[in-house]
Amino acid sequence: MSNIVDARGLSCPQPVLLTVEKMKQFKAGKLEILVDTESAVENVKRAVIGNNWTVEVVNEANGEYNIRATKT
Amino acid sequence: MRLIRRVIQNLKSRFRNGSQHGLGLLVFENTSEVIRAEQILKKEGCDVSVKGPPPELRKGCDLVIEFQLVEELRVRRALQKQGASALDVVPLNSELLQPVDIFQTRDFGDYLMVRAANMKITVDKRSTVIVNISGGGCPDVPYLAQEMVGKKLQDAPTPGDIGHTLCGYALQLAYEEIQQQC
Numbered sequence: 001m002s003n004i005v006d007a008r009g010l011s012c013p014q015p016v017l018l019t020v021e022k023m024k025q026f027k028a029g030k031l032e033i034l035v036d037t038e039s040a041v042e043n044v045k046r047a048v049i050g051n052n053w054t055v056e057v058v059n060e061a062n063g064e065y066n067i068r069a070t071k072t
Numbered sequence: 073m074r075l076i077r078r079v080i081q082n083l084k085s086r087f088r089n090g091s092q093h094g095l096g097l098l099v100f101e102n103t104s105e106v107i108r109a110e111q112i113l114k115k116e117g118c119d120v121s122v123k124g125p126p127p128e129l130r131k132g133c134d135l136v137i138e139f140q141l142v143e144e145l146r147v148r149r150a151l152q153k154q155g156a157s158a159l160d161v162v163p164l165n166s167e168l169l170q171p172v173d174i175f176q177t178r179d180f181g182d183y184l185m186v187r188a189a190n191m192k193i194t195v196d197k198r199s200t201v202i203v204n205i206s207g208g209g210c211p212d213v214p215y216l217a218q219e220m221v222g223k224k225l226q227d228a229p230t231p232g233d234i235g236h237t238l239c240g241y242a243l244q245l246a247y248e249e250i251q252q253q254c
Contacts, residue, residue, distance in 0.1 A: 012206035017183055022202055033130065042091040043206050050222040 001025065005033040007040065008064060015040045016047045023051050023071075030056075041065045055071040084245060094196030097125070098137040098158040104236045106135040109156050116150040118143055122241060124189075135238050138164075175249050184253060188246035191239050193220075200225045202253050216243055225251055 002034050007015035015035050022031055031053075033044050045055050048069045056068040098120075105232075106122060113120045118139060125136045127244040139147050142164060151157055164211045176187040183203060185194040189248075201224050205217040212235055220228040232244035 012192060013180075013183070013185055016204040016206075017168035017180055018192070039206060043204055046217060046221055047203065048083070 001030065003031050005031065008034050008036045009027075010035075010040075012040060012043055016043050018043050019047050019069075021052065023048070023053060023069075026071075028071045031069045033069065034064065036064045037066065038065075041067060094141050095164055096139055096253065097123075097162045097164045098139060098147070099125075099160045099162060102236070103135050103238055103241065105156065107232060107235070107241060108139060109151055109158070110137055112154045112156060113137070113139070113147060114149055116146070118147055118150060120147070124238065135241055156235070165244040172227050175246070177249075177253065184250060186246045186250040188249060189238070189242035191241060191242040191246050193246045193250055195225060195250055195254055198254060202228055205243065208237075209244070210237035210239035212236050213239050216240060225254060 004020075004024065005015070005018045006072070007018050010018070015033070019031070019033050022033075033048075035041055035044060041058060044067055048055050048067070053069045053071040056070050058068075059066040085235050095190075098106075098109065100109060110120060110122050120139045123138050124170055137158075144161060148157075153220060164230050174189060178185045178187075182196070182197055183194050184197050185204075187207070190209070191207040192205070193202060194206075195201065196203050201222065202220050205213070205220055207213070212246050216231055216235055216239070219234055220231070228247075230244065231240050235241065
C-alpha cells in the first residue's frame, strides 16, 4: 500500500479528503502528500495536525509541494 | 475612506432620479458592521439581504445591504436604536448587485461539500465533523478554518459570529446549508 497521496491538480477539498483517507488507512507511520497550491498545503497541514499527525517538513520545488507527515 | 465617499457620490449622481427597482444599498465601513446590521434589521423584520457590492464599490472582501427604499426611515431607526449606522445610503439599480448566496453541493461519498459564493465547507457525513474549509482569500479564512475544522457542525463556532469579511459571511451561508443537508 503506497504511502503517497498525489493530489496535484486537484482542488480543495480533494487533497484534504485523500489525505484524511490515507491517514485512516495507515493509522501511523509516514506519509507523503503532493500538492501544487499553497492553499492546499495549508489545508492539508491543518488536516494532518487535526488528526494528531505531525507535519515533518514541506518541500517546495517548481511550484509543487511535498508534505511529509508522520505519526508514531 | 475618501475613495468610498467619492464612489458613493458617483453612484448618487448616476441614480439621482431614483432607482428603477426601488432598492437601496446601505454602505458600511467594514464587513463586521454589515453582518451586525443585517442581524439587527432582520430581527426588526426589515426586508434586507446582504449582497456583494457593485464593481464601483468593491474593494476586496466587501458586502453591502440591499433594502427597499420605502423602508429607509425604518431601517435607519432600527440601526440607530442599536447604535449602528451606515456610512451612506445609495439608491441603486439591482442589476449592479452580485448575489453571494449561490450554493453548489458536491457529494464525495463519505464527505459532503457545500460551496457558497467563494467559500467551501466539507463535512464527514457520518460524524458531521468539519474536515475542510477553503476558498476566499480574505484575511480571516485561516482563523475560521482553525476554529472550525475538526469540530462537529453542532459544536463549531458559527462563522457569522467569528468572521469579519465577505468570506465569513459566505461561509455562514454554506454552514447553514450543510447543516440542513447533514
